[in-house]
Amino acid sequence: GTLTFADLDTASDALALGLLEGGFSAGDRMGLYVQNDPAFVIGLLGAWKAGGSAVAINPMNKSAELTYLLTDSGATALLCLDELYTSVAAGVLPETSVTTVVTCSGLDHQTRADPRLFEGTSKTTPEGTVDLAGLVERYAGQQPPPVQLSGSDVGVLTYTSGTTGRPKGAMNTHSTMVFNAYTYREWMHLGPDDVVLGVAPLFHITGLIGHVAIAMLVGCPLVLAHRFQPDVVLEAIREHRPTFTVGAIAVFIALGNAAGAVREDFASLRAVYSGGAPIAPAVTDQLEEKLGVYVHNIYGLTETNSPSHGVPMGVKAPVDENSGALSVGVPVYDTVVRVLGEDGEEVPVGEVGEFATSGPQVVPGYWERPEATAESIPGGELRTGDVGFMDAQGWFFLVDRKKDMINAAGYKVWPREVEDVLYGHPAVREVAVVGIPDEVRGETVKAYVSAKPGATIDTDEVIAWAKERMAAYKYPRYVEVVDELPKTTTGKILRRELRARN
The missing domain is CATH 3.40.50.980 (Rossmann fold)
Incomplete structure (x- = not known):
């Protein structure tokens, strides 16, 4: 219809x-x-x-x-x-x-x-x-x-995903939403002749801004399919020939694995972005080979009304030589991002710290939570809880969530870094790394992995494979194979559920 x-x-x-x-x-x-x-x-x-x-x-x-x-x-x-x-x-x-x-x-x-x-x-x-x-x-x-x-009136309350605690209602105002709708329009060069494919849930900030708001702003069609079912969405792509979409990386993996999917199916897509969950460089390469389109990284939070960073259109994100992380891009229009150390001061270029974001897209606060607002958005600057660094060229690299760091025998291990390496294993489809209690090391590294279709995973072989490719304190001591990793509806892997199993 x-x-x-x-x-x-x-x-x-x-x-x-x-x-x-x-x-x-x-x-x-x-x-x-x-x-x-x-x-x-x-x-x-x-x-x-x-x-x-x-x-x-x-x-x-x-x-x-x-x-x-x-x-x-x-x-x-x-x-x-x-x-x-x-x-x-x-x-x-x-x-x-x-x-x-x-x-x-x-x-x-x-x-x-x-x-x-x-x-x-x-x-x-x-x-x-x-x-x-x-x-x-x-x-x-x-x-x-x-x-x-007015622009300062709340348009939508979007609740944080609750991956780290009780959800809070981010007050997305009309002005913060419109600003990032404009960001999508200018960054992706979208206009009335485009067709937006709605693969992200509309209740999520990505779907709200990257689907609904941008389609209304430029006056272009928005293709919806009730809920994400890969075969149905693939048929919608064939029928409606969308030109732009943004969604979790799990969406594009599922579309690539859909029965009968071929590169020609995705030929109409001229701008494809992924956010909501980290992307390993190996996954980006695999998707480009399978879909024939380059999936650009985009980064933001509920509190930033979708993007605060993005990889410019037509540019391939660099990979950091030391961590192996794929860049999440550069700050979007009128946006300032500082990298802060534990003392709240800016760290030098290349050093890891917490991203602190300010710009027209940052929400003024949380619904009826003045204390949480003061803690997370002091002076209008969002303390994201995400840890990363900026290189000398101005590219930003996300290392991990601050609360997900593993302390293994006094060494800092960021799960994302281990996951990026394991994504390079030929049998691994998805992976999540968590810290588990260890009598000797305090915490040690455990990886949960799922297999690609038709592949079989030997856990001992994966551990040995990883040991050859990373420092001794980083490689996983334990690997468990699961059919599916627990996720939010937007594709974020729920590490807290995996930690709870231990």
């Missing part, structure tokens, strides 16, 4: 009118609990037209997680898939401030009902909810009263 910008305008007008009728008022918040569906965009615009903001919610969240997000944000309205209302939301809403629930279906705005996505799915309007399509019919031709929104 296809929606025009006029269709989006009409549908979001109707949603705004429905919200206002239900008591929604300026400054209120509406949760968006849907997949990569047109309803997400309609909900975003509808909340703004009603004078409020949106709360982006992961559709994989269950009862406890949904309760926390709705309660923490103080949302008074919820737009959700009918099946998610029945299975999750209905049971938790009495514990929240939500009074208006609008439901939609993944079957809306499409006719194929592909069983790979929708097997067993039927559209319902649960009791106590209002159907989004019904609102569009009811308010056809009507417009909500005009609202005055």
